[in-house]
Structure formats: structure tokens, C-alpha cells
Amino acid sequence: xxxxxxxxxxxxxxxxxxxxxxxxxxxxxxxxxxxxxxxxxxxxxxxxxxxxxxxxxxxxxxxxxxxxxxxxxxxxxxxxxxxxxxxxxxxxxxxxxxxxxxxxxxxxxxxxxxxxxxxxxxxxxxxxxxxxxxxxxxxxxxxxxxxxxxxxxxxxxxxxxxxxxxxxxxxxxxxxxxxxxxxxxxxxxxxxxxxxxxxxxxxxxxxxxxxxxxxxxxxxxxxxxxxxxxxxxxxxxxxxxxxxxxxxxxxxxxxxxxxxxxxxxxxxxxxxxxxxxxxxxxxxxxxxxxxxxxxxxxxxxxxxxxxxxxxxxxxxxxxxxxxxxxxxxxxxxxxxxxxxxxxxxxxxxxxxxxxxxxxxxxxxxxxxxxxxxxxxxxxxxxxxxxxxxxxxxxxxxxxxxxxxxxxxxxxxxxxxxxxxxxxxxxxxxxxxxxxxxxxxxxxxxxxxxxxxxxxxxxxxxxxxxxxxxxxxxxxxxxxxxxxxxxxxxxxxxxxxxxxxxxxxxxxxxxxxxxxxxxxxxxxxxxxxxxxxxxxxxxxxxxxxxxxxxxxxxxxxxxxxxxxxxxxxxxxxxxxxxxxxxxxxxxxxxxxxxxxxxxxxxxxxxxxxxxxxxxxxxxxxxxxxxxxxxxxxxxxxxxxxxxxxxxxxxxxxxxxxxxxxxxxxx
Amino acid sequence: xxxxxxxxxxxxxxxxxxxxxxxxxxxxxxxxxxxxxxxxxxxxxxxxxxxxxxxxxxxxxxxxxxxxxxxxxxxxxxxxxxxxxxxxxxxxxxxxxxxxxxxxxxxxxxxxxxxxxxxxxxxxxxxxxxxxxxxxxxxxxxxxxxxxxxxxxxxxxxx
Numbered sequence: 001x002x003x004x005x006x007x008x009x010x011x012x013x014x015x016x017x018x019x020x021x022x023x024x025x026x027x028x029x030x031x032x033x034x035x036x037x038x039x040x041x042x043x044x045x046x047x048x049x050x051x052x053x054x055x056x057x058x059x060x061x062x063x064x065x066x067x068x069x070x071x072x073x074x075x076x077x078x079x080x081x082x083x084x085x086x087x088x089x090x091x092x093x094x095x096x097x098x099x100x101x102x103x104x105x106x107x108x109x110x111x112x113x114x115x116x117x118x119x120x121x122x123x124x125x126x127x128x129x130x131x132x133x134x135x136x137x138x139x140x141x142x143x144x145x146x147x148x149x150x151x152x153x154x155x156x157x158x159x160x161x162x163x164x165x166x167x168x169x170x171x172x173x174x175x176x177x178x179x180x181x182x183x184x185x186x187x188x189x190x191x192x193x194x195x196x197x198x199x200x201x202x203x204x205x206x207x208x209x210x211x212x213x214x215x216x217x218x219x220x221x222x223x224x225x226x227x228x229x230x231x232x233x234x235x236x237x238x239x240x241x242x243x244x245x246x247x248x249x250x251x252x253x254x255x256x257x258x259x260x261x262x263x264x265x266x267x268x269x270x271x272x273x274x275x276x277x278x279x280x281x282x283x284x285x286x287x288x289x290x291x292x293x294x295x296x297x298x299x300x301x302x303x304x305x306x307x308x309x310x311x312x313x314x315x316x317x318x319x320x321x322x323x324x325x326x327x328x329x330x331x332x333x334x335x336x337x338x339x340x341x342x343x344x345x346x347x348x349x350x351x352x353x354x355x356x357x358x359x360x361x362x363x364x365x366x367x368x369x370x371x372x373x374x375x376x377x378x379x380x381x382x383x384x385x386x387x388x389x390x391x392x393x394x395x396x397x398x399x400x401x402x403x404x405x406x407x408x409x410x411x412x413x414x415x416x417x418x419x420x421x422x423x424x425x426x427x428x429x430x431x432x433x434x435x436x437x438x439x440x441x442x443x444x445x446x447x448x449x450x451x452x453x454x455x456x457x458x459x460x461x462x463x464x465x466x467x468x469x470x471x472x473x474x475x476x477x478x479x480x481x482x483x484x485x486x487x488x489x490x491x492x493x494x495x496x497x498x499x500x501x502x503x504x505x506x507x508x509x510x511x512x513x514x515x516x517x518x519x520x521x522x523x524x525x526x527x528x529x530x531x532x533x534x535x536x537x538x539x540x541x542x543x544x545x546x547x548x549x550x551x552x553x554x555x556x557x558x559x560x561x562x563x564x565x566x567x568x569x570x571x572x573x574x575x576x577x578x579x580x581x582x583x584x585x586x587x588x589x590x591x592x593x594x595x596x597x598x599x600x601x602x603x604x605x606x607x608x609x610x611x612x613x614x615x616x617x618x619x620x621x622x623x624x625x626x627x628x629x630x631x632x633x634x635x636x637x638x639x640x641x642x643x644x645x646x647x648x649x650x651x652x653x654x655x656x657x658x659x660x661x662x663x664x665x
Numbered sequence: 666x667x668x669x670x671x672x673x674x675x676x677x678x679x680x681x682x683x684x685x686x687x688x689x690x691x692x693x694x695x696x697x698x699x700x701x702x703x704x705x706x707x708x709x710x711x712x713x714x715x716x717x718x719x720x721x722x723x724x725x726x727x728x729x730x731x732x733x734x735x736x737x738x739x740x741x742x743x744x745x746x747x748x749x750x751x752x753x754x755x756x757x758x759x760x761x762x763x764x765x766x767x768x769x770x771x772x773x774x775x776x777x778x779x780x781x782x783x784x785x786x787x788x789x790x791x792x793x794x795x796x797x798x799x800x801x802x803x804x805x806x807x808x809x810x811x812x813x814x815x816x817x818x819x820x821x822x823x824x
Contacts, residue, residue, distance in 0.1 A: 018809035237799030244800075252808060255800035259811050292810065 015046050024056060209288050210295035212279050212303065220275040234268035240277070247281050253290060257281055260294045272300035686821035687784065688752060689713035689768035692792060694804060695761060697743055701807040704768075705821050717766045720746045720754045724764050725754070741789070742782055757785040763792065770821070783820050789813045 021027070023038035031039065038054070045051070047065060212220070221231070227243060228235045237258075244254050261277035262269060269277060276298040284290055296302060692701040704713040723746040743756035748771065757765040765788045769776055791812045795801055798809065807813075 237797065241799035251800050255798050255808070256810060258798045258800055258808060259794075262797070265794045265797055267799065 018048065019043060204454075206408065207285050208297065209286075210279070210291070211297045213276060216282070217275060217303075220269065220278045223278060224271050224274050231271050234270055235274055237267045237269075240269050240274065244277065244281055247285060249281060249284055254281070255286055256290055257284065260290070261298070263294070263300055270300060272303040275303055276300065431605075673779075687767045687769050687819055688719065688790070688821055689766075690816045690820060691717040691766040691768075692788070692807060693717070693721060693724075693766065695763055696804075700805070701812070701816070703813070703816050703820065713768055716749065716752060716754060716768055720756060720766050721764065723747055724756045724758060724766070728758055728762075738756040742744070742785055744778070755781050755785070759789060759790070759792070765789065784785075787815060787819065 019042040021038050022030075022042055023035045028035060042054075044062060045053075046060065223243070224231065224235065227239050240258075243253075244257070245251070247254070249257075257277055257280045260280060261273050263273060264270075276294065279298060280290060673718045689702070689704040691699055691703070694700045699717070701704075702714065702717065704710045724743060727743050727746070741757055741759060743758060746756040746766075748754070751771050752768050753771055755767045755769070757767075764798060765785055766789075767781065769781070786808075791809075792807075795807055795812050796803065801809070803817045
């Protein structure tokens, strides 16, 4: 669709193809944001007579001129949007730009609103792209704005074709642009609001990205309301965290933003702190680097002082809510009447909520939110659509979705990155999520640990029929001796320590042997282990143990393994083995014993395999003496592992000595 | 960021400032791993790391000494943990068993106990602020710039 807009001739078609292949769209098969930008730049280059090469786009380029037929555009887009006559023809370019990114919005085509919202979707895209073009884009923006202004002022549809809102530029001074919504619509590029007449006034403040425009303020307020209906109260840290993490900024930056904005350091955000934080997030998303200290215009006191009461929200055109109280007092309605002729609907709109619908920002709104235009011109039915289609946390349509057209559109316009539904967003507002659970502190004393863990494990493995807490376990070899498990063990997301602990018992050994002995309480345990073993991963060997002890391990790992502390996993598993009274067949004691200290996991697996394969029949009787010895051994605290192994393996099948010897170096 | 080298125009001022400065500041988690450690860059930093590490034993000792009693009865400020030839090490433990360790130069004889206490208080306050940040997960290394600035402010300014 993009190329259609650009050229019509055959020769130009060739150029187009060239551009397309250059920008990579051909290769990709679609126009991603980056490709689209590159393509547009190449178009500009071509129009400027420059050779169509990637290098040529690095220079400063004017905006490309799109001279498509008005009618085409109109017909094409009028079906989508009803903005036809509105100065908000910016939607066309928006749609143009958005076309390759229809994925950004759910019902992009069907709903003008959403299309418009497609942020400007202008793909924030390649930051490198943008950054390189920062200077040129400033110029571009101005051009765009001028064009847009002319569009608005003249209300000529042709302007739309000429206008190409430079969605790429984010380096330009003003944050007030679509930045907000674009941010939520994955559009990170602000577009200067086209302001012809008010531009002079506006320019006074355009250079300050840290000023919150009234429109932004309203938006922030609404966002606050979605999280915390009471404007006077606070938003808790965890709720705010969830919200801001949706912005996909790195946690480090979000943390910094929080530090800046939480002035009273109470772990919660007041309305103004929230506005400041949100504004910083938006600024960051648009490429501004975060300041070291909170700008004065973002201080809560400042914001509070400059806040305009909702009823007085209509600001002077010239001042986009820059705390200029004198100007703010002027009702926007008047301004609108002066300003946008075609916007009669808008101007007449008695926005009950705090939407200034500042004409100044109107074009801006148009740019990134044709919704507003739609709202003005559209029927109310669009609102419900809009409200319903936006599935983002930021677009929670309150009950008043139908009441306030533009304001609601605004509220629904920003889209979060995540696909959270409105329900979840509402839920969040209602029930602030509890803070992430801190890791449970483990008991610092090993002895109590054992019992606690034993019981816990007993509960977990409940079905396996553990009877009672096992008696004291034999000492385990120091962890250092144990070959560290490969990373596979991390499948269970256990820290290395835990894996280490879990590896020691290598209960897979048991399972190997017990495959046949599916009887007894071990059966379940072993089947689990067997399954894990079948995966062939060492880490899985102890999966049942790990599963059982994961929770415990989490705490113990955190608290650090106390040297000499009995490994609860081992403990419990040991005891389990012990308590399998008559299921003696299952107890391949020796592998366990030896594995603890000397055996590498590989060896163990091999040993087990050999053992299980060959000696399934022998297991019954031959294990009895072993079992006896094993039991005796287990009761002996401090007995060396090797002795246990050797003692146990006496009666073991022939293959067992090999097991024993090989590991026991 | 507090005084920069440029601002230390006067030697006397510099001297005064240095006197009130630490050479190394460390924040140790309950599990005895460092959450934050900052040393004067020109020195052999590893030496300070060792110093802090060894001081942990002393901290543990001091904590456990009062362990039987209620926690409230134990003061957070532990005072001088142990002096070495060149340095003095002070300790401070929070109620969550997070330890702050400050190493100061032994030549800073003018550094009074009160000043050390105030340094710890500042540390504790900043640490609390860091904890209040929902984006900070307890147990993570402290990367807060604000905290960093505060610590830099109390360290010896090296030009």
C-alpha cells in the first residue's frame, strides 16, 4: 500500500521497486517500520534527484511529497474513517504509515479510531534510524507541521496527501505530540502538533520536553484513575510497577524514573508524582535521556500548582497547558471557534471530563489519534467500538465511554504493549496486586530444617505414602566433591546450589532400578524419576526430589547452604528409600551411596542403566543383604560413603562392582 | 553529585573534606554478599573488598553477642569493628540484617564517632529509599544513581 502512494508512472514504478528492494521490504516480504522509513527516505531521495542508495538517506532530506489523487485517498480512507472533510487528514498519512503495521491494532482497518491510533505507530522504529536523522527530522517535522497546519487551516484535503507526518522523528523538541499514545501504541515517535497560528506561542514551550501539556495531563489523570479511582490517594508501588513495566523500558530506567518521581520516597505515587513518572516514561520512550534530577516542571508541587480544574480544562490554544494560568483560564471553546473551523463539533463539545481538546493539540491528536476527529464527526457508535476494541490496560473504557467522545477516545487511544485485556486492567485497578513474594526465609538451624522439610516433602509426595519422618540420615559428602551438574539441571530453575544438592542423591539411580519394581510407595516416585531419566538429562534425575524440595531449596539456596547441613532432599529421599520396607527390590543402594561423593552423574546413569537392564531379575533376593547393610549404614552417622558403598555392593549383581569401582576413584 | 574536584580549590578545604570522608563504603546483604561496594578508585580496591569481607565476621560476632536479647536492644550502629594499620572499619546493621561497612583512613583522627554515625544514618536512609523503589528487587545489586551519588558524596574526593 505504501508504494501506491508514492509513484504512479511506470518509470516510477521501477524506482519504487528499487526502493523496495533496497529497504529490505522485498526481502522480508512486508514493510516493517524500519523498511517503511527507509523506503520513504529513499522516495524523498528519489524525488530530490538523489541516487537511490542507502547512503543517500543518511543526508538531510526533506519530506517526500505524495501526490496521490485526492479522490483515491478520500475514497480509500473515507471508508475507514469518516474524517474526510476534517482537517485531520493526518489520519491518511497515519493510515498510510500504519498500513504495514496493521498488526499494531486489532481492528485497524475497520475502525478508524484504531487506525488512527495506530500510532503513529510510526514505528518508533530503528532508533538508529531516528537518531541519525535527528537534525534532519527536526526540519522535517517543521515541514510536516507547516503542511499540517496548512491542512488544518485551509481545510483542504489535498494537504493530506502532501503531509507526511514524520513519525520517525522523535528527536524533535516536543514531547507533547502523540508521544503519549504512540507510546502505548508502540509508537514512540512524537509528532509536533501542527500549529500554524499558535505555533509562535507554542514554540515558547515546545523546547521543553519536561512540560506536561494539558492533554497529557488529562491522559495521565485518566490513567491514574484506572489504577486508583481516588485522585487524592496513592498508587502503590507494585501497581505502578506493573503499569510502567508495560512500557518495556529496561528496569534500570524505570527504577531511575521512579526515583525521580517519587519525591517523598514513600513507595507510592500521588497523582502528581504519577504524572511526572508517566511523563518521564513517555519522554524516555521518545528517546529523551532521563535527567539526573527531576525537572522543575515535573515536580509534584509544580504540577499541582498548575493544574487546571477539570471544568476549566479548556486552555488557550497558544499554551499547551504550560502552567500558564492566565491563559488557561480562557476557555478552549473560544479558541476552537477561532481555530478550527471545521471542528465545529469539537469546539462545541462540552467535554465533561478534563479533555481540553486543545486545538493546538488537535492536529497532534489527529496525527496520532484520529479518534478525536472521529469522535467529533463520528457517531457515537464508534465510541463503543473504540472502547471495545482496545484491549489494553491503558484503554480501559470506563462506564463513561459513551459519554465523552473525545476524552474517551483519548483514554482508549493509548495502547499498552501487552495484550492485557481491559478486564485485567480493571481488575488491577480494583485490586492492587500484592507485591511479589519475597523469598521465604529459611530456618537458620539445620536440625529444625530437616524436620520441617521432611514434613513438607512428605506432604508433597503424599501419594507415595510416606509414613513418618525418616530417622536421621547418613552424612552426605561435602558438596564440593560432587560433580556439578550441567546446566541442564537448571531446567527446574533452581540455582546451582540447589541443583548441586539435588544431584547428590542421584535418585535416578533408584528409579533405574525400580523401573520394574513398580510396586510400593516408590512406584510413583520412581516413575517420575524414570520419566525424567528418560529425558536423558542428568538434571532430571532428581526431578522428583527437586520438585519436592524446590520450595525448600528456594529458601535454602537463598540463605546459603550451611556447610555441613544435611541436604533435605537427600534426607528425605534417603528416608523414603529407607521406609520402603519390603520393596527391597527397588533399592539399589550402592549407586546412591557411591554417587554421592564420587560418582559423576554420567557414571551413575550408566551404572544404573546397566544395572537395571541386566539385573532386573536379580533384584529381588540379592538386594536383601544389601538392604540390610544399607539400613545399618544409614543409621550410622558420619560413616564414610565409600564404606557404605562397598559394604552394600557385596551382594549386588555382578555389574554393580563395576559401578562401584568406576565411580569410586 | 556533591563536591567535585574542581570545587576543592583550597587545600585546607580539601583536607577538611577528606577528613570527613570514607575510603570505602559497602552494603552487605543479609546473606553476606555485597549489594553495593564503592571504594576510592585510586587505591587498591581489592584490598578494601577484603577488608570489608573480613569485617563481616566481626559484625556477625557483634550481632550474635546481643542475639539472645531482643533485637531492639541491639543498637544498629556497631561502632569500630576493628582497626588495621591504615584503616578503621565501622559497622552498622539494620533490622533486616543488612550491613553497612565504612572504611576510613586511620589518619582521619578528626573523624568523630558522631560523624560516622551520621554517615551511617545517611546510608540507611538512602538504602531505605532504594528499597521503596518497586523496581528494585531485594537482593539485587544496588544500582540507584541517587544512592550512588549519596555515597560518592561521603567518600574521599580524589582529584
